[in-house]
Amino acid sequence: MLRSALVSELLTIGDISRRSGVAASALRFYEERGLIGAQRAGSGHRRYPRSVLRRIAFIVFAQRVGLTLEEIARELAKLPPDRAPTKRDWSRLSSSWSARIDARIAELERLRVGLTGCIGCGCLSLERCRLANPGDRASSLGAGPRYWVGDRPREA
Amino acid sequence: MLRSALVSELLTIGDISRRSGVAASALRFYEERGLIGAQRAGSGHRRYPRSVLRRIAFIVFAQRVGLTLEEIARELAKLPPDRAPTKRDWSRLSSSWSARIDARIAELERLRVGLTGCIGCGCLSLERCRLANPGDRASSLGAGPRYWVGDRPREA
């Protein structure tokens, strides 16, 4: 506590892990994938500025929204590299989530309507009854055969 | 067309694949996992009754709702083994989805509210700001570190 807080404002990977709830191994993995960065102490140990916590928050929330790590990395790359991101910077990034969230909510509502109606009654002629998600082919929520629910087979 | 339709009402794996949009390899996989069954022709080829299509529909929709194949298998095991499932049987199964769907929609709405507000402003003190999904620890939607968003680390 005293240590990290006083010595130069930098946090260890353990500190970050405890404060974020994200495992140290995951943090190293995110670094490898370019989602977060780290300074190094002379010893080679990672040192993080406090601001990385906000970045990690973004990552975790974006995952809940349904973005892959690659997509999240692309989003994070849009942040200004020279200065600390402002509230507006973060807002701009996450504004694109809204559409995705809306689409996903709409799908879930279609599913709820469809499940008793459509599966129960036998009208489920599978080519026609596309309850789910006709547009959002990158939604990436829920694995499984996606062709049926709106996606096209890749390369075909 | 003539073939399958007239010869005993049974469909081949190719028929089922085309009608459901689920790849034959996936159908074999589902069989291996006990989600669907198949009769066999003398040759060893799979033969499906039409009713399997409804079962497959259930599987695909359940996946979109966020259930794993194992959970889906457990659900399907609740269907009566002796007779063809009725509309009511299907409804009973999928009624449990509603709670899940509601929880997920609620989470997505919290996320939408939270993303600009919480990430942007810096209030995101990660232990306290649990926007996401406080109850539904089995939600299994979206990968990633789930402790932060409500799940506990396993065995701890």
Place this chain on the structure above:
DNA sequence: CTAAAAGCTCAAGTGAGCTTGAGGTCAAGG
């Protein structure tokens, strides 16, 4: 009758997102 299409099994591979383990270094408390 024959060639092509469709099916079969079984083993191995894929990709996303991490975790675990081996083998070693570094730092902080007693």
Place this chain on the structure above:
DNA sequence: CCTTGACCTCAAGCTCACTTGAGCTTTTAG
């Protein structure tokens, strides 16, 4: 000073939901 815990790298392993490929048999259209 020394032990203990935190950290390091790198490679391998894991889960989920499938797909792919090899090698072989069966079915069907011409």
